[in-house]
Amino acid sequence: MSEKTPVDFWFDPLCPWAWMTSRWVLEVEKVRDIKVSWHLMSLAVLNEDKLDDLPDEYRELLETKAWGPVRVVIAAQEEHGPEVLGDLYTALGTRIHNGGEGPTKEAVAAALDEVGLPASLLDHWDGTKYEAELRASHKEGIDKVGQDVGTPVIAVPGADGEQIAFFGPVVTPAPKGEEAARLWDGTLLVASVPGFYEIKRTRTQGPIFD
Numbered sequence: 001m002s003e004k005t006p007v008d009f010w011f012d013p014l015c016p017w018a019w020m021t022s023r024w025v026l027e028v029e030k031v032r033d034i035k036v037s038w039h040l041m042s043l044a045v046l047n048e049d050k051l052d053d054l055p056d057e058y059r060e061l062l063e064t065k066a067w068g069p070v071r072v073v074i075a076a077q078e079e080h081g082p083e084v085l086g087d088l089y090t091a092l093g094t095r096i097h098n099g100g101e102g103p104t105k106e107a108v109a110a111a112l113d114e115v116g117l118p119a120s121l122l123d124h125w126d127g128t129k130y131e132a133e134l135r136a137s138h139k140e141g142i143d144k145v146g147q148d149v150g151t152p153v154i155a156v157p158g159a160d161g162e163q164i165a166f167f168g169p170v171v172t173p174a175p176k177g178e179e180a181a182r183l184w185d186g187t188l189l190v191a192s193v194p195g196f197y198e199i200k201r202t203r204t205q206g207p208i209f210d
Helices: 016-031 043-047 056-065 067-080 082-098 105-114 119-124 131-142 177-191
Strands: 005-011 034-040 153-157 163-167
Touching: 005 016, 005 131, 016 034, 016 082, 016 177, 034 067, 034 082, 034 131, 043 056, 043 131, 056 067, 067 082, 067 105, 067 119, 067 131, 082 105, 105 119, 131 153, 163 177
Parallel strands: 005 034
Antiparallel strands: 005 153, 153 163
16 A cells, blocks of 8 residues: 655634645545645734734734634643644634634534643643743644745655745635646646746635535
């Protein structure tokens, strides 16, 4: 049997677009020989030096709602191992995005309970015990693609053994089955071309959670 291709995925549970992309990658995992490993990044860390240049609504979101969830998630990783991140992210995203609960402490508490993690992890909501680990995880992902993108970041091995990394793709609704596989194949194709930087078109709708 061939070994599955490792796929590293950096996410912030706050981001609806990362959530949509993560659901697509899980669809790809069903039809391509890949194995996803989950890593945390932070929109709050990414934008902490740019707050004065951001729209008021987005700045308030980052200042008041972005830190708590990632602090709890990094604490879960550090205290219970990185293998808990996939199920925890699914439980979080289902509540925050599909369920419309938003990144609230109550939503995070329910997600922890669903995956069997202790409620005591909520003690890290306002804490900085694992801030160095959070920043290191964020840096590992963002350094692969540069500071001018956001979440998610995906990295896969290239043909020469070096990683291919890219932001996105931003897609909604998340494709399924062979449509998901075709998008994956095409994304890897363009991302593997030396000198390729960007493909984009105007977004006309918000994320569709289905």
